[in-house]
Amino acid sequence: MVEIGNSVFSAAVLLFFLMDPLGNIPVLLTVLKDIDPKRQRVIIAREVSIALGILIIFLFAGKPLLNFLHLQQEAVTISGGIILLIIGLRMIFPKPEGIMGHQPGGEPFLVPIAIPLIAGPSILAMLILMTQSNPGNMTNWLYALVLAWAASSVILLAAPFLLRFLKIRGLTALERLMGMILVMMAVQMLINGIKILV
Numbered sequence: 001m002v003e004i005g006n007s008v009f010s011a012a013v014l015l016f017f018l019m020d021p022l023g024n025i026p027v028l029l030t031v032l033k034d035i036d037p038k039r040q041r042v043i044i045a046r047e048v049s050i051a052l053g054i055l056i057i058f059l060f061a062g063k064p065l066l067n068f069l070h071l072q073q074e075a076v077t078i079s080g081g082i083i084l085l086i087i088g089l090r091m092i093f094p095k096p097e098g099i100m101g102h103q104p105g106g107e108p109f110l111v112p113i114a115i116p117l118i119a120g121p122s123i124l125a126m127l128i129l130m131t132q133s134n135p136g137n138m139t140n141w142l143y144a145l146v147l148a149w150a151a152s153s154v155i156l157l158a159a160p161f162l163l164r165f166l167k168i169r170g171l172t173a174l175e176r177l178m179g180m181i182l183v184m185m186a187v188q189m190l191i192n193g194i195k196i197l198v
Contacts, residue, residue, distance in 0.1 A: 091179030
């Protein structure tokens, strides 16, 4: 029982770091900065719920889905790197219509909050590795995923309050800095994926 608890906790911590809610706060605030604070919380709650659904589906069906589509695991890493690269460049060189361009209703849906900020390529790849390494431990992996998601959701739901302290200048500075970090992360993901393929 202790071993199970430890494995669940260790996996939850790992998945929590891969979700990187603290690192995602600047991107989240930037995407939602022109939306009413009350509506922001509704959007965040919706997006984290969608992300949980995607993560659970990928936990149980990720590997079969990739096999069915004849996609290698590296394809997840490379495609995720391309998406992050585009988002990072748009943060460094913003357009008047915002990071994600024109959005129906003026608010994000699915992209970029649910995917790839929460349900990103790193955590999707890790879920595949976890299920491959110990397929008989699916219940524990599910518990770990839910724990990590719950902790991340609490942090992300508190993000709008940080806008009061950051103000526009602070948010703009964080936006540029986070854009640079995302570009570096994206390039590293592309390098990792290409290395494995080559």
